[in-house]
Amino acid sequence: MKKAIDDILVSILEDIEFSSHEREVMKEEVDNFLEKTTKKIKRLGIDATFFVGGSYAKGTGIRKKVCDIDIYLRFAKIYREEEYFKLMKKIFRFTKGKKFVHGSRDYLKIWIYPWLFFEIIPIQKIGKNEEVLNTTDLSIAHVNYLKKKIKKREIIEGIKLAKAFCHANKTYGAESYVNGFSGYALELLVYYYGSFEKFLREIIKKRKKKLIIDIEKDYVGLNPLLTINESKLGSPVVLIDPTFKGRNVLAALSDSTFSQFTKSAKAFLKKPSIEFFQQKKVNLKKIREDAKNMKFEFIIVETKTSKPEGDIAGTKLLKFHNHLICEIKKYFEVIDEGFDYLGKNLGRGYFVLKKKNYLLCPGPKIGDKANIKKFKINHSRTYVKDGWLFSKKKIDVSARNYVKLWSKRYSSKVREMYIRKLKVYT
Numbered sequence: 001m002k003k004a005i006d007d008i009l010v011s012i013l014e015d016i017e018f019s020s021h022e023r024e025v026m027k028e029e030v031d032n033f034l035e036k037t038t039k040k041i042k043r044l045g046i047d048a049t050f051f052v053g054g055s056y057a058k059g060t061g062i063r064k065k066v067c068d069i070d071i072y073l074r075f076a077k078i079y080r081e082e083e084y085f086k087l088m089k090k091i092f093r094f095t096k097g098k099k100f101v102h103g104s105r106d107y108l109k110i111w112i113y114p115w116l117f118f119e120i121i122p123i124q125k126i127g128k129n130e131e132v133l134n135t136t137d138l139s140i141a142h143v144n145y146l147k148k149k150i151k152k153r154e155i156i157e158g159i160k161l162a163k164a165f166c167h168a169n170k171t172y173g174a175e176s177y178v179n180g181f182s183g184y185a186l187e188l189l190v191y192y193y194g195s196f197e198k199f200l201r202e203i204i205k206k207r208k209k210k211l212i213i214d215i216e217k218d219y220v221g222l223n224p225l226l227t228i229n230e231s232k233l234g235s236p237v238v239l240i241d242p243t244f245k246g247r248n249v250l251a252a253l254s255d256s257t258f259s260q261f262t263k264s265a266k267a268f269l270k271k272p273s274i275e276f277f278q279q280k281k282v283n284l285k286k287i288r289e290d291a292k293n294m295k296f297e298f299i300i301v302e303t304k305t306s307k308p309e310g311d312i313a314g315t316k317l318l319k320f321h322n323h324l325i326c327e328i329k330k331y332f333e334v335i336d337e338g339f340d341y342l343g344k345n346l347g348r349g350y351f352v353l354k355k356k357n358y359l360l361c362p363g364p365k366i367g368d369k370a371n372i373k374k375f376k377i378n379h380s381r382t383y384v385k386d387g388w389l390f391s392k393k394k395i396d397v398s399a400r401n402y403v404k405l406w407s408k409r410y411s412s413k414v415r416e417m418y419i420r421k422l423k424v425y426t
Contacts, residue, residue, distance in 0.1 A: 005197060005272045012277045013157055016062040016164050026056065029112050030069060037091065046087055047076035049125075053143045055183055058150065060159045064167070069118050072139055074125040081105070081133055084122035092120070102308040105134050129244045141243040142184050150191050158196035161277075162186040165196075165268075168279045171261040177314030177341050179254035180261070185239060188215060188249060200265045203237070212238045218245040282338055284350060288426075291352045296335055297399040297426075301349045304421035309344045317347030320417045324349070324403070331356060331395050331402055353399045363389035400424050 018026070034050050041048055054070030055061035073091075075084060085106045092098055097111035108120040123137045132138055150156055166172035166181050174182040181189075192215050193199040203211075210233075212224060218240055225233055232251040236258045241247040268276040284300065291298035303320060307313045321339040328334060332353040339349040361379060364371035366387050376382060379391035397405070403424045407414055414422065 005269075008272050008274050008277075009157075009161055009196065011274060012161060012164060015277075016160055018061070018063050022063070026067075026069065026116065029116070030056075030071070030118075033071070033110075033118065041091060044090060046091065047078060048087070049074050051140050051143075053139050054119075055163075055187075057143050058146050058187065059156060060146075060150070060163070060183070060187055062160050062163050062167075065115065067116050069116070070121060070139070071118050072121050072123050074123055074140075076125055081124065088120065088122060101310050103311055105136055132244070135247065138241070138244055138247075145243050146184075146187055146191070150187065154195055155191055158190040158194075158199065159187050161196040162190050162199060164277050165200075165264075166261065168277050169261065169264040170279075171257050171264070174252040175311040175314055176252070177311070177318040178257065179252050180257045181253065182249065185249045185253075188239060188242070189213070191215075197269075200269060204262045204265050210236065210238060212240070214240045216240070216242040216245075218242075282340065282350070287336070287350065287352065291335075294335075297332070297351075297353045297355065299351050299353070299399045299403065300425055301351070301403060302421075302423045302425075303347045303349070303419050305345045305347070305418045306420045307345060307418050313345045314341035314347070316418045317341055317345075320414075320419050321347065321349045323417065325351075327406055328353065328399070328403070331359060331397070332399055351399065355395055355399070358392040358394050361391040361393055363391060365389075400426055 030052060034052070038050060051072040051074055052069070053072050054068075056069045061067065073088065075087065079087065085100075088100075088106075088108055092108060092110070095110060097117075099109045099111075101107055101109050105122060107122065109117055110120060111117045121136060121139070123139060124131075124133055126132060126137055129138060129141055150159065162181075163172060163183060163186055166186065170178070171180040172178070172183075172186075173180050174185075189203065190196060190199050192213060193202050210225075212219075214220075214224065218224075219227070224238065224240060224245075228238075228246060228248055232248045235248065235250045235253040236255055237250050237253060239249040241249050264276060288298045301321075301324065303317055305313050305316045305320075307316045318339055318341065325334060325337060328351065332351075332355055334351060335354055336352040337350065339347065341347050363375040363379065363382065366372075366384060366389060372389055375389060375391070379393070382389050382391045384390070403422075407422050407424075
């Protein structure tokens with residue numbers, strides 16, 4: 001088994017490692033960008049400097065269809081946080097291929113090639129980590145910490161494998177529509193456990209209590225659960241940020257995403273296969289055919305939000321999808337469902353549904369003659385249970401028509417959830 005896993009991991013590394021040519025191209029583009037833009041910043045008299053960070057700086061990046069490089073623009077404390085966006089617009093006014101993206105702090109995306117873009121992220125130049133205005137300001141501390149720690153080849157390769165594994169199994173990313181492992185979290189976890197395989201085996205072990213990982217032992221003799229903000233402790237694993245002990249690096253990790261990760265990890269360790277590192281597309285055609293064979297209804301709901309692309313759009317679209325599930329459950333049994341954020345401001349969900357035999361309509365309490373009379377006008381067949389009047393209404397609407405009628409009837413609610421377009425088809 002050990003040899004089988006090792007052989008697979010060697011093969012995966014060959015696929016996800018950047019070639020020497022790709023590394024040369026990336027370095028050349030970064031150097032050119034920094035040289036030109038630094039000169040421009042000086043001409044404009046803006047007190048700011050660049051810091052190249054992220055997985056590129058730490059040497060833990062992996063080859064994907066589209067790769068990004070994080071470049072932090074450190075503004076001096078003389079500038080307020082609200083001024084960063086205005087200053088960036090001034091600096092990059094005539095830059096080609098740029099696009100501002102909204103988030104906890106607006107940042108800039110600059111396309112270099114179809115396969116490569118830079119993310120220019122504004123941060124504040126801080127003296128101590130405790131001075132952070134936004135967790136993004138800790139990014140430089142994260143880079144410096146890990147560059148000191150992850151020097152062994154086994155650790156660096158393990159981190160790359162962990163990222164590829166989580167990417168393929170849709171558990172990578174701290175964004176709200178994923179609620180998974182951030183790149184920084186995976187780097188820390190693999191460093192802590194010593195290898196990719198050890199990370200998988202240890203992180204998925206059953207425990208009676210919440211798993212708390214304190215790499216720097218900042219809480220020896222103390223309970224971090226009593227110190228860290230309670231709202232940040234809902235994750236199944238608490239990972240103390242070694243650069244800022246008041247922060248849980250895995251605060252975004254949800255129980256459902258962790259469960260999905262655990263399931264994939266156990267399956268891989270039990271029966272190793274290269275497929276666990278390959279992104280799987282949902283086969284809607286097969287799901288549709290299977291639903292038809294089982295005499296279930298199948299629908300696809302495509303949505304478009306007014307919110308800007310990225311974490312905000314993805315989160316709003318997922319929230320609407322989950323709300324729609326609750327509405328659909330009133331008339332149908334949900335056999336299967338899924339959601340994908342398609343990028344930009346688009347989302348797509350699918351549903352496999354079994355129509356309920358009837359809709360239970362609760363009525364007034366026995367003795368309330370006036371309301372009983374009104375209730376019976378709209379409900380011909382009624383019965384009494386536990387002192388209350390009820391009626392069963394046969395459901396005769398298809399899933400597709402139900403969603404259409406619901407979205408039309410509650411159009412104001414749909415707009416309140418920032419959904420500007422909704423399409424339903426089978």
